[in-house]
Each structure stands twice: as structure tokens, then as C-alpha cells.
Amino acid sequence: MARLTKTTSGKGVIAAAITAALLGTAPFGINTASAEDTLNALIWCDHNDPNLLKPFEDANKVKVNIKEFEGTGAGMAILDQSKPGDWDVMVIDSVDVHRGVEKNLFEPLPEAELPFADMFPEVKMDDATIIGGKRYSITEKFGYNTISFNSSKVDVKDMTKMSILWDPKYKGRMALYDYYLPVIGMVAMGIGKKTSELTEADLPAIKEKVALIKANSKLTGEVAASQTALATGEVDILVGGGEWVTAGLHKDNAALDFTIPDEGGVLWAQSLAMFAASKNKPLALKFIQYVMSPEGQARLATSSCYWGMPSNRKAALNDDQKKLLRFAEQPAYLKRAQRYPAPSADLDKKMQDMWTSVLQAK
Amino acid sequence: MTTSIDASLPGSQSTAAYRWLAFAPLPYILPAMLWTLLFFAAPFVAMLLMSLWQLSGPGLDTTPTLANYAQFFNNPAYFQAMVNSAEVTAIVTVVSILLAYPFAWILAERVPERWQRLALALAVLPFWTSYVVRSYAWLLVLGERGIVNQTLLGLHILSQPIQLANTRFATVVGFVHFFVMLLTLTIYANLKQLSPSYRKAAADLGANPVQVFWHVVLPLTLSGIMVGAFLTIVLAIGDYITPQVLGGNNELLMPQLIMLQIGRRGDFPLASALSILLMIVVTLVYLAMARWLKLERA
Incomplete structure (x- = not known):
């Protein structure tokens, strides 16, 4: 067949258009932050809310570098592809904490420095979060x-x-x-x-x-x-x-x-755990303390991605927010929950x- | 060039130069080869190996086995996912071609030359928005209170809303919206390269417009259709977002089945085996379409 005549078809436009169209199908995310003044957090979407993160960042003059995931399997896959020390804290289903502990991923938490006494007793979930006598996570929301x-x-x-x-x-x-x-x-x-x-x-x-x-x-x-x-x-x-x-x-x-x-x-319950290989454990602990504080708990409970009950009974929620979350009915709900x-x-x-x-x- | 070497170098020297020349293009293709090795061949081998392992407790059992592949053929729900993917992809490809061809033809033949670039740019403009957002937008359009149902109700064509969202139909609509534009671009490029003299010659020989299209234009633009169709097949059969958002999980396609293995249990060996099977299907499609997929025409 004869070579086709070159016409003014705007090949550049077509190539650019196809490229643009194809790129539109694939979101790209690049994670580069790893400085000492950065907290690297593997999180669920409710933590990806400036209303939650900004006060912590401003108070500590740090940046919280986040990566969102869904499902413990997906979280573990991210960790498998990361170097030890890449991440400082992780959100995980409370019932799945043992999966991280089995892989020696998590650092025991200092119970005395966290508000366990203020939590709804049913969501402490000692049997799931205490392994070998050590507490590896704290339930932050349920x-x-x-x-x-x-x-x-x-x-x-x-x-x-x-x-x-x-x-x-x-x-x-x-x-x-x-x-x-x-x-x-x-x-x-x-x-x-x-x-x-x-x-x-x-x-x-x-x-x-x-x-x-x-x-x-x-x-x-x-x-x-x-x-x-x-x-x-x-x-x-x-x-x-x-x-x-x-x-x-x-x-x-x-x-x-x-x-x-x-x-x-x-009953669903999500926990915060600290990585044993974290290069910034003091900051990781500060973050966990902030999220578990009355202010942090209120912000997490009313996150833009989804609301949920704060596990700290002293969460600084207003009356309307408490009403929507049925705060007063929690003892009865928890009694019936499995x-x-x-x-x-x-x-x-x-x-x-x-x-x-x-x-x-x- | 070869002649001058042969003439200036005697015997073995000439052969050595020839051999050397054979490697001359290597530096030019090395980056592409490295790229392919690093980002295609190596991950593919890793995935192939992974597919032969098995999830075992918190770790992996690396004893090679075909158990993951056996699961696919033994579990009807898994096999059905491949059937569903093939059906949806075939429907999307055919519908997209049927819509894209006339659109490309109008752009190439009826829109004035000076407006064509703008028309092309406008055609792809919607794709500068997020793919996920576009899918959710379709969910709202096709929903019970969406514009389609409300229009049909308003015109008294329907007495009550029908379920359009969360169906295979919605998945097809979401896909077709994207791939019509992609196919339009490849077909348009082909139509623009087609010299008008072919059509004139056919007409001079007595062909009517239908015969000209059927015997001249369509065969000469078949490569553009096939390139677009192949891209459509590859992208549609591997897409997770559209069926997940618009299909309402009322049937599972292969990408959804693969993701299901990863989400909670992190069963990468089974997910890898399913992915390899999907790649085999795509390869078979490529082989079937290979004769049309040559990027240059001799």
C-alpha cells in the first residue's frame, strides 16, 4: 500500500490529547517526606482532615505526611514495600493489632502517658491490644x-x-x-x-x-x-x-x-499504633497523645470523611455533636454490641x- | 555505508566492523530496554513468582504450586468474574466504536480545519477532571433522582423511576463516555491521513458513497479503529474504579475480584495469579488483533 500522505492532522495535539486522556485514568502520588520534623502516618480517611491535623502541625511545628489506605491487608502491603523507619504511626482495626505484632512491627505504648482511664472500658479491648503483657495500640474511635x-x-x-x-x-x-x-x-x-x-x-x-x-x-x-x-x-x-x-x-x-x-x-474499633522502627518516637507518641486528647478526639470524631464515637469519654464535643453520636446511649449500645x-x-x-x-x- | 566499509577494509577487518556496527544502535535503545526491564519485565517476573506461592498465616509459603490458578478454575464465582469482564469489555468496545466513528468523521470531514484543534481539545477537556469524580457524577446522573430518570418521568415516558445506576448498564455508560473520546482520537488521526484522492478515484470508477466508505475508507481506517479498540480493551478489562462505583457490585469483574483478595487478607499470591490470567487474556486479544496493530503501514 502506498505511504499515506502527511496532512495537517495536528499529530502533536492528538498525541497530547491521548496522553492527557490516559493520564486522567491514573492518579499519581509521590511520597517524599522523611525529614525529622515530619511525622509519617499510615492512616484511614478520617485522619486526612486539616481540621484534625493542622492544630497538631502548628503546635509542634511539624508536617504530618500521610498515606491513606483501606483494609489491614492493604496497609500491610504498603509496609512490605517500605523500609523500616519509613512510617511512625498507623491506624489499624483494633482486632487486627495482633497481625502487626506477629510481624514485630509495633512498639509497646507507655500506658501511663495515655488516657486509658478516660476511655469507655469496652473499647480498651485489652485482649486484642495487649499481647505478651504489652500494650501495642490504643483504640481512638469506634x-x-x-x-x-x-x-x-x-x-x-x-x-x-x-x-x-x-x-x-x-x-x-x-x-x-x-x-x-x-x-x-x-x-x-x-x-x-x-x-x-x-x-x-x-x-x-x-x-x-x-x-x-x-x-x-x-x-x-x-x-x-x-x-x-x-x-x-x-x-x-x-x-x-x-x-x-x-x-x-x-x-x-x-x-x-x-x-x-x-x-x-x-462494634468496630480503630486503633493507633506506633512503629518499633520509627525514627521519631517522641513525635509519634505526641501525635497519639494529641489524637487521644479531648480536643483531638472531638476533631477525629467529627472528621469530614466519617463520624464515629471518640473512645475518650472526655472528648470536647458540643451538645449537638453528642446528640448525633448518641453519646449518652453508648453504655446501653456497648452492652448489646458484639x-x-x-x-x-x-x-x-x-x-x-x-x-x-x-x-x-x- | 556498508559498501564503503567493505571497500576500504580487507577480509576479517570488514567482518569485525560489521559486527561492531550491529551494536551501534544499542546506546540509543538501552534506556528504553532498561525502562522495560525495570518497570515491566521485573515486576512481571515478580508477579509470576508470587502467583506460584501461597498465603500462609502472616507470611508466604514459597513452595511452588499452581493452587492459586486451580482456585480460579474450580470456583465458579471466580471464573464468572472473567466472563463478566469479557462481556462488559466487548460491549464497551463495540458501542464505543459505533459512536466514535461518526464523531471522528464529522470532526475530520465536516468541521472546518481551523476549528478542528479546538474541537479535539474540547473533546478531551472532561478528562482533565478526576476519573473517580467523573464516575460519581455518572452515579448522580443515572440515579433515581438523576436527570435521566427525571426527564423520562417528566415526559411521561416512565410512570416510576427505573434502576439505571448500580447496574452493568451504568458501568458500560461510564466506560463508553471515556473510550468514545479515545477511539475518536485514533480514528480521527487515521481519517486525516487518508488522502482524498482514494475516494475520488473510487468515485471516478463508479462507486457510490456507500461503496466508497465500505470498500475504501473503512478498510484504510481499520488500523485506527483497531488501535483504539485494543487500547479500549486493555484499559476497560483492567479498570477497577468504573465497575466499582457504577456497577454497584451487583456482579464482580476481574479487577474487583483481584482487589477483594488484597483488601483485608492481603492475599497477593492469589491476586497475582488472577492478574496473570487477566494478562493472558489481554495477550490473546493482542495476538488476535496483531495484524491491524502495526503502527506503520507499508
């Missing part, structure tokens, strides 16, 4: 995976029973939070099982109910998607939601609410596969 709903669209009484989730009454009006552990925990509580005693033998019964919930649900979404679905009226109920979904949305829509059913809610299932690696894999097959079912 809440419940339970039922969030639009009170103007549903019968609030229905929301007090977990079984409503697999009842077809609200079919097509529900969303399911995309994390198998709390959903399995909720279903387990709904069928009268303890989250801490689940075995493989329980999975068929749980799968049956999860499949019904999935069939009732319009979508299964992570935090932002499920929150958006509830906020935009796409759905009226979020299975696995809680104060972390509705408290922040309340100012826009006062009808968005949550409840703890009679069977209770699944922890996330903490399965063995093998059972965890089976739970995840069960979840996969439910999501994949047509």
Missing part, C-alpha cells in the same frame, strides 16, 4: 455496623429487628455495605449466634441470609457509594451503616438516622469466598 435508614421513608419500628433485612418488605430499597466481616457479624447476631464463636459450620445458614439481603439490595457499595445512595434517596436503608454514615449527613437531611437493633450492633468476627486465616478465606459467591449470584 462505632457500630448496624442499620442506617431514612426515617421519613421506613417504619422505624421495623429497624429494631435484624430479621427485617432479609424480609422482602424493603426489597429494592436497601444498600449493602461492601465488607463481609461486619455483614456476617450482623447476620450471625440476627440468627442468634455470637460473632466470636463463628465456625465454618455456621456459614451455610449465614450465607442463606446474606443472599436474601443481597437480593433485597440495590447495590453493594464501599463507604462513599453506600453513603451517596442513602443521601441521594437511591435507597432508604443501609445494611452495615451506623453513626459513621448518618451523623455527618444529618445537617443536610435530618431524616437520616441509625439504630441498634434489639440483637445489638457489630465485636467484628475475628476468624482464623482459613475461616476468613472461606467467609470471603462465601461473600464472593453471593455478590456474583445473578
